[in-house]
Amino acid sequence: MKALTVEILSTHTSSAVTPxxxxxxxxxxxxLLVELSANPAFGDQDLxxxxxxxxxxxxxxxxxxxxxxxxxGRDPLAIQVNGTKFALRRAEAQKLLVIPL
Amino acid sequence: xxxxxxxxxxxxxxxSLFNRLTGANAKVxxxxxxxxxxxxxxxxxxxxxxxxxxxxxxYSLATSSxxxxxxxxxxxxxxxxxxxxxxxxxxxxxxxxxxxxxxxFELLALRRPMxxxxxxxxxxxxxxxxxxxxxLAQDLGLPVVxxxxxxxxxIEELLKALEPAWAIxxxxxxxxxxxxxxxxxxxxxxxxxxxxxxxxHTPAWQNRLDTYxxxxxxxxxxxxxILLVVFQAVFAWAEPFKDVIEWGVDNLKTLTEEYxxxxxxxxxxxxxxxxxxxxxxxxxxxxxxxFFFILVLEDSxxxxxxxxxxxxxxxxxGLSGRAFIPLLSSFACAVxxxxxxxxxxxxxxxxxxxxxxxxxxxxxxxxxxxLIIAAFIPASSFLGIFNLQGITLFALYLAGVTSGALIxxxxxxxxxxxxxxxxxxxxxxxxxxxxxLWMGLRERATxxxxxxxxxxxxxxVLVWFLCTYPSAPDGATGSAIExxxxxxxxxxxxxxFAPLGFNWQMCxxxxxxxxxxxxxxxxxxxxxxxxxxxxxxxxxxNLAASWSIPVALAYLAWxxxxxxxxxxxxxxxxxxxxxxxxxxxxxYLFALAYGAALITYHLARQFI
Numbered sequence: 001m002k003a004l005t006v007e008i009l010s011t012h013t014s015s016a017v018t019p020x021x022x023x024x025x026x027x028x029x030x031x032l033l034v035e036l037s038a039n040p041a042f043g044d045q046d047l048x049x050x051x052x053x054x055x056x057x058x059x060x061x062x063x064x065x066x067x068x069x070x071x072x073g074r075d076p077l078a079i080q081v082n083g084t085k086f087a088l089r090r091a092e093a094q095k096l097l098v099i100p101l
Numbered sequence: 102x103x104x105x106x107x108x109x110x111x112x113x114x115x116x117s118l119f120n121r122l123t124g125a126n127a128k129v130x131x132x133x134x135x136x137x138x139x140x141x142x143x144x145x146x147x148x149x150x151x152x153x154x155x156x157x158x159x160y161s162l163a164t165s166s167x168x169x170x171x172x173x174x175x176x177x178x179x180x181x182x183x184x185x186x187x188x189x190x191x192x193x194x195x196x197x198x199x200x201x202x203x204x205x206f207e208l209l210a211l212r213r214p215m216x217x218x219x220x221x222x223x224x225x226x227x228x229x230x231x232x233x234x235x236x237l238a239q240d241l242g243l244p245v246v247x248x249x250x251x252x253x254x255x256i257e258e259l260l261k262a263l264e265p266a267w268a269i270x271x272x273x274x275x276x277x278x279x280x281x282x283x284x285x286x287x288x289x290x291x292x293x294x295x296x297x298x299x300x301x302h303t304p305a306w307q308n309r310l311d312t313y314x315x316x317x318x319x320x321x322x323x324x325x326x327i328l329l330v331v332f333q334a335v336f337a338w339a340e341p342f343k344d345v346i347e348w349g350v351d352n353l354k355t356l357t358e359e360y361x362x363x364x365x366x367x368x369x370x371x372x373x374x375x376x377x378x379x380x381x382x383x384x385x386x387x388x389x390x391x392f393f394f395i396l397v398l399e400d401s402x403x404x405x406x407x408x409x410x411x412x413x414x415x416x417x418x419g420l421s422g423r424a425f426i427p428l429l430s431s432f433a434c435a436v437x438x439x440x441x442x443x444x445x446x447x448x449x450x451x452x453x454x455x456x457x458x459x460x461x462x463x464x465x466x467x468x469x470x471x472l473i474i475a476a477f478i479p480a481s482s483f484l485g486i487f488n489l490q491g492i493t494l495f496a497l498y499l500a501g502v503t504s505g506a507l508i509x510x511x512x513x514x515x516x517x518x519x520x521x522x523x524x525x526x527x528x529x530x531x532x533x534x535x536x537x538l539w540m541g542l543r544e545r546a547t548x549x550x551x552x553x554x555x556x557x558x559x560x561x562v563l564v565w566f567l568c569t570y571p572s573a574p575d576g577a578t579g580s581a582i583e584x585x586x587x588x589x590x591x592x593x594x595x596x597x598f599a600p601l602g603f604n605w606q607m608c609x610x611x612x613x614x615x616x617x618x619x620x621x622x623x624x625x626x627x628x629x630x631x632x633x634x635x636x637x638x639x640x641x642x643n644l645a646a647s648w649s650i651p652v653a654l655a656y657l658a659w660x661x662x663x664x665x666x667x668x669x670x671x672x673x674x675x676x677x678x679x680x681x682x683x684x685x686x687x688x689y690l691f692a693l694a695y696g697a698a699l700i701t702y703h704l705a706r707q708f709i
Contacts, residue, residue: 003570013639020577028548039520041520042521043520045521049524052160052161052163052524053522053617054283054286055160055163055203056160056161056203056524056526057199057200057286059283059286060283061287067311067312069314069315069317070315070317070409070410070412071317071321071413073411073413076409076412076422076525077529078315078525080303082199083196083303084200085303085311086525086526087405087408087409087412087422087523087526088523089412089520089522089523091340092522092523
């Protein structure tokens with residue numbers, strides 16, 4: 001199982017694309033999640049936030065799609081993962097490092 | 102006796118399944134984490150009795166809210182006096198398998214007797230999904246049963262599997278080692294590609310709907326339109342039903358007065374009980390209409406979208422989109438609203454939400470508002486569509502909301518904290534099920550009628566007694582009530598309220614209104630029916646004849662803020678678990694009420 005994830009990642013990372021945060025993606029874009037990074041905005045809760053996001057399906061290898069934005073300043077973002085839609089604030093989206101699909 | 106527990110993600114249809122299995126009155130919703138209370142019932146249709154507990158919705162055992170903590174503690178048997186359930190019924194939304202199975206794998210590691218239910222199979226089939234249930238069961242090492250909780254015949258197979266004789270032996274053959282979340286998720290992905298013959302994808306119409314509903318401009322227009330329609334409907338649709346109830350109450354009163362001999366019993370029945378209770382009962386249609394809309398919006402999946410849209414603006418006042426649901430519920434009643442704040446992960450945000458929840462105009466205030474509005478505001482139309490009375494009511498709601506926003510902002514200044522994640526699921530749109538709307542509305546109506554039949558009836562009798570005894574001395578010049586206990590108390594506290602322009606009748610009404618705001622209406626009915634012999638029957642006409650407009654407006658302003666509700670204060674005490682917070686809550690709201698009424702009275706006198 002682990003091999004599967006690694007395989008997906010390696011095929012994409014081999015094209016030498018630098019991962020960028022999901023917060024920078026535009027509406028309609030489909031991306032591949034490669035890493036969950038730390039965000040100091042969450043303080044000592046950061047690890048808990050990471051764990052929660054993973055349990056919701058935001059694990060490396062997951063395909064994400066930006067489906068919309070909130071009222072002002074493209075925040076929060078509506079993200080589709082594994083057929084489920086979630087509302088994420090920019091702070092959470094910044095934790096997700098992605099590459100285009 | 103065996104005890105089973107339903108465990109699953111929010112929005113997986115767990116509560117619908119609970120209703121179906123127990124036939125109990127549980128509120129069903131589509132919003133993450135509405136079930137915060139311990140809900141239990143007996144499964145119907147089994148050979149031996151089984152108690153079923155509906156645990157709060159949870160995504161993971163690595164908890165992030167109080168709600169999920171309760172679910173986890175129940176599963177692990179950590180709650181004092183609660184043995185761990187004999188069987189876990191893991192409910193998984195068949196259209197959202199990846200998320201649901203994530204929790205199932207966490208539960209597997211606990212090695213407890215467990216059964217997996219694939220709920221909402223009708224929706225899955227409608228999307229063209231074919232699920233190999235047997236294969237899934239084999240790989241999970243657990244029985245897997247399909248169900249359609251929203252249909253009467255959707256749980257037959259599940260019922261068979263739940264017979265205690267064999268149900269408690271469902272256990273994982275081999276325990277799983279403690280895999281990381283990443284491994285579990287790729288494992289699930291493999292399971293799904295092996296056993297699901299058509300991948301789940303959200304139906305196109307849902308995505309198209311979302312592009313409008315969650316659009317920064319269209320979404321806001323839709324949201325405001327929905328809110329406006331709700332408030333107009335509360336006023337306009339309820340009217341015919343109100344008229345019928347009023348007609349019934351009037352007839353009952355006339356009958357009583359005709360058939361009973363003149364005396365104390367006749368007055369007690371017609372002026373005390375019938376007039377008092379009847380005066381509150383007429384608001385049942387409005388309360389039901391309001392709850393109808395909240396339930397429909399919840400069940401359809403719209404409320405989460407509204408929370409998504411409102412997250413940024415609410416962050417401006419120190420709250421989040423998550424606080425939107427508790428605050429919206431508070432428009433019906435602050436008690437369930439405050440209890441729903443348990444789904445807010447950030448403790449400071451939760452505390453602030455509790456403090457401002459009662460500023461959202463609850464349905465108990467409607468009787469007071471509608472009475473005074475009808476008496477003092479002309480029913481003329483405004484811009485051809487809206488009527489002036491509706492606009493006034495809207496303004497009162499708006500005053501509550503803006504004050505709540507301001508106070509939340511002020512409170513947040515003192516309690517600054519680090520960011521907290523939103524991570525809010527936007528569930529699939531679903532047609533609200535008439536069965537569950539019916540269950541929800543019946544529950545609301547029952548609660549209201551029980552209040553009318555108990556607290557309100559008792560207080561009505563008490564108030565009637567206070568207003569009737571002692572009777573006026575011989576040769577008295579004033580009306581009888583001025584000599585009664587109520588008159589004495591009202592006159593005693595009236596000086597405190599004199600700067601607000603309140604007369605002693607208004608002061609009397611405030612005392613029993615502490616039990617429930619709507620009692621102010623029945624008290625006023627009692628006080629004025631007793632004290633004014635004008636021949637005018639309607640209470641509104643009585644008020645219009647004896648209050649000035651500034652006084653009426655000040656009274657409205659008082660009711661926007663005053664914590665005139667013992668149940669709300671009690672629930673604040675329970676949910677904050679702090680006397681200091683409760684004291685602050687009561688004092689700040691009364692101070693605000695007094696200030697607002699004072700300003701309103703004096704400003705209005707300048708202009709009217």
